[in-house]
Amino acid sequence: MSISLLSNTYNRQNWEDSEFPILCQTCLGDNPYIRMMKERYGQECKICNRPFTIFRWCPGARMRFKKTEICQTCSKVKNVCQTCLLDLEYGLPVQVRDEALQITDSVPKSHVNKEYFTQNVEGEMALDQQPQPYGQLAKAQPPSDVLMKLARSAPYYKRNQPHICSFYVKGECKRGEECPYRHEKPSDPDDPLSTQNIRDRFYGINDPVAEKLLSRYKEAPQLEAPEDKTVTTLYIGNVIDIDEQQLRDHFYQYGEIRSVTVVPKQSCAFVQFTQRDAAERAAKETFNKLVIDGKRLSVKWGKPPSAQASSGRAGEAGGYESNYELVPGLPSVVPMPSSESKTDFFGLSSSSNMAASTASNTFLPPPPMPPPDLGDYTSSLSYGHMPPPLSLRTSSIHYPSQDPSRVGSTASHGKANE
Structure with missing residues (x-):
């Protein structure tokens, strides 16, 4: 373990010893039964250079091992995760949060001032029974428009993926699917996202991720008003x-x-x-x-x-011709029968009306039949038979079923007369 000369000036009682880290949900992973390796005073804080207890764990399957990078005191001052240094409430970089809430950085950067500042912060936090934001963050205004649009509502576990395999980039990796690193092409070296500094992210200055998010917010679409001025x-x-x-x-x-x-x-x-x-x-x-x-x-x-x-009722009353078009190639609509032919099911109408209705039909009418012999019917009346139908009293017969000779009525009447 390498400890700088600055940390040697501290009393060992002031070194940080914790039982569980301060992490965001993304860094912690989706596994509820996670196991961590703990090492007391295993590393220096990358902000205040003070030895603290580090934790190391694997957030999930096919993910890289992660560990804490800063101490809990620095994490509480900025309200950030000890590993990714993103805000615990919004999941955004410190630069974006401070610019949205109009907060100025008050953490000193010199070695002597950092020691004095850290001791005072620890004393103030020890008096508070419940953990609360420190400094200007505790007096900040409610969430602004920038935070509400850019804040992450769900964990982003893709951030825990393994690093890119350097042997794959050179074309020399022989592990294949068993390689624990990613086989992808690296990003452009000129891309500012490829070079990130943990101190700049903590202090909220020159952070390329924050600048990318702010530019995305400025280019976000706006709600356009309709052209109709009557819409309010x-x-x-x-x-x-x-x-x-x-x-x-x-x-x-x-x-x-x-x-x-x-x-x-x-x-x-x-x-x-x-x-x-x-x-x-x-x-x-x-x-x-x-x-x-x-x-x-x-x-x-x-x-x-x-x-x-009202617009829906108008559409129903006016029909759907304005909304729907006819499909080409379909047969034309069959015309509806006339009012007279609707009720004339048995041919009771006059011959002129029947001729007009049959003329509009595409089917040919049956051939005319010879007039019936009314003598048979007069003789049948003497024997108490029913009178002939009304259709047979007309001068013409339109259907074969109306001819009495077709159903054997002549033979029956002949036998009766005999």
């Missing part, structure tokens, strides 16, 4: 357990509100302003940074439910 309604999404009064109290600062409609089934709401300028101001100030009752809500331009319902 904002759509609020993710409205869960938020009532109308809370929305009204928040949006009233941007202008006069005409109506606030909450739709619990869809978990959304519609806020309509009386003037277009107020709606544009509210959309600009709340886009991607609206938080009510600890819930982050989405803001978009929209229409009130009444307008949507």
Whole structure:
């Protein structure tokens, strides 16, 4: 173990001895049954050069071993992870967090001042029963727009991947799939992300990762207002357990509100302003940074439910010809029958109407049949038979079933007469 001359001036009682490290969820890994190797005073802190207890562990399968880089005192001063030196609450570099919260760095950089500063910080933290942010970070304002857009909501375990195999880069790696390192091409050496300094990341100066995130924030898309100047309604999404009064109290600062409609089934709401300028101001100030009752809500331009319902009813009343086009090549629609032919199922209409209806049909009518012999029917009346049907009393027969000679009525009547 190599300890610098500066650390030898410390009393051994001031060396840090801890039981568990201060880590973020990404560095800790997704394995709940992780095992760590602990070594008391195994390394110097890369910020204050004071010996501290280091921890080494593997965050997961096919991941590289990680260890703590700074002591817990420096970690509590900046509220960062002991391994990656990213903020524990937002998962962002210190430079991004300090710029968003408008915090100036107060940690000294000279050796003598660092010793004095570290001793005072440890004394103040020992008096506090509960761990709290230190210095200006404890007095910082609520999260800003930059932090809400850039903050990481889930762990990024890809950051724990192994390093690139140097033998693979040279074309000399013979391990194949058994190699514990990555077989990928290295990044461009001119890329600033390839050269990172742990001290610059801790103090929040000249951090290439922070500069990349800030440039991404500046290039983020903005909410564009619709061209229709009559639209003064904002759509609020993710409205869960938020009532109308809370929305009204928040949006009233941007202008006069005409109506606030909450739709619990869809978990959304519609806020309509009386003037277009107020709606544009509210959309600009709340886009991607609206938080009510600890819930982050989405803001978009929209229409009130009444307008949507009216447009839907108009579409139903006017038909769907304006929304749908006919497919080419399909057969034409079969014309509907006339009002007279709808009810004339048994040919009871006059011959003129029947001829007009049959003329419009594509099928040919059956051939005309000879007129029936009414003498048989008159003789049948004397014997008490039923009168002939109404269709047979007409001058013409249209169907073969109406001819009595076809069903053997003549023979039966002849036998009766005999």
